[in-house]
Amino acid sequence: TGRIDGLQIALIDDVVTTAATVTECARVLKQAGAAAVQVWALARAPLPR
Numbered sequence: 001t002g003r004i005d006g007l008q009i010a011l012i013d014d015v016v017t018t019a020a021t022v023t024e025c026a027r028v029l030k031q032a033g034a035a036a037v038q039v040w041a042l043a044r045a046p047l048p049r
Helices: 020-031
Strands: 008-016 034-046
Touching: 008 020, 020 034
Parallel strands: 008 034
Antiparallel strands: none
């Protein structure tokens, strides 16, 4: 495994629905030492009303 201490990470997803997955991924990356995590998504699914 590579080291990510101090790196700025771009997390790219195709569609964000609830953001639960990207939130957890960002949390784990920060816990592993990433300096910053940016989330980029191509689309966001509408939440049910």
